[in-house]
Amino acid sequence: MVALTKKNKDLIIVVSGLPRSGTSLMMQILQAAGVPLLVDNVRQSDVNNPRGYFEYQAVKxxxxxxxxxxxxxxxxxKIISHLLYHLPAEFQYKVIFMNRNLDEIIASQNRMLKNVGKVSEIDDDTLKRHYAAHLFDIGRWLTHQKNMEVRQINFHHLFEKxxxxxxxxxxxxxxxxxTKQIQQVIQPELxxxxITGH
Structure with missing residues (x-):
């Protein structure tokens, strides 16, 4: 484990974003970096997330x-983006917000559903509009939270640079x-x- 600075020891590091935006990968990166994780491993790895989900059930x-x-x-x-609104003001947070192409997110979600024999109840275009509106709202909200620092991390760039x-x-x-150790976590097969054309 890394020795967190005195300034950081009371901080809560929140990994957030839309579903399938790369939050599990970011948790793997932090684990490789030696950052302690709050996880319970109730949700086991599967074909959709072969390296695990890194979740804590109480978050839901x-x-x-x-x-x-x-x-x-x-x-x-790991806290999905729509739950960020419920974080209490008594704590200080550093929010790592995963940013990924919306078409990729939706395609990944559809693939995930297909793997478990389901289909989305919302068409892709409607879902994309919903996600875009949510990202705008949560982004604006985060800028006004005095107890939160936010940094956007681009999923695509994690692989390209x-x-x-x-x-x-x-x-x-x-x-x-x-960096060399952590880059071993960021494998192309993940x-x-x-979708090309970023």
Whole structure:
């Protein structure tokens, strides 16, 4: 584990974004960097996330129960973007927000559903408009939260220019990374739904 600075030890590192935006990959990166994670491994790895989901089940009920957040101090926890609104103001957060092409996100979600024998109940165009509106709203909201620092990390760039993105992440968290070690986590086979023309 990395020795978090005194300034960081009471911070909660939040990995967020839309579903299928690369949040699990970011949790893997932080783990490789030695950052402690708040996970419970209740949701096991599967064909959609062969390296695991890195989730903490209590997150899903954040709107009604946030008592568990005290255990997240000095750690990284994965919280999907629509739940960020429910984070209590009593804590300080550093939010790593995963940014990914919306067409890729939707294609990845459709692939995930197909793998479990389901189909989306919302057509792609409607879902894309919904996601775009949500990203605009949550982005505007985050800029007004005095207890939150936010850094966008581009999923595509993690694969195309990982050193640049990891340098941004290292600076944001004020943690020195072993870049070569971490880059081993960012494997091309993890980028399975790719749309050209970024």
């Amino acid at each position: 009920n954040l709107k009604n129960d946030n008592q568990w957040l005290k255990y997240a101090k000095g750690k990284a926890v 990982p050193q640049t993105e990891l340098a941004i992440l290292s600076d944001f968290l004020n943690i020195a990374f072993n 980028y399975r739904t790719k």
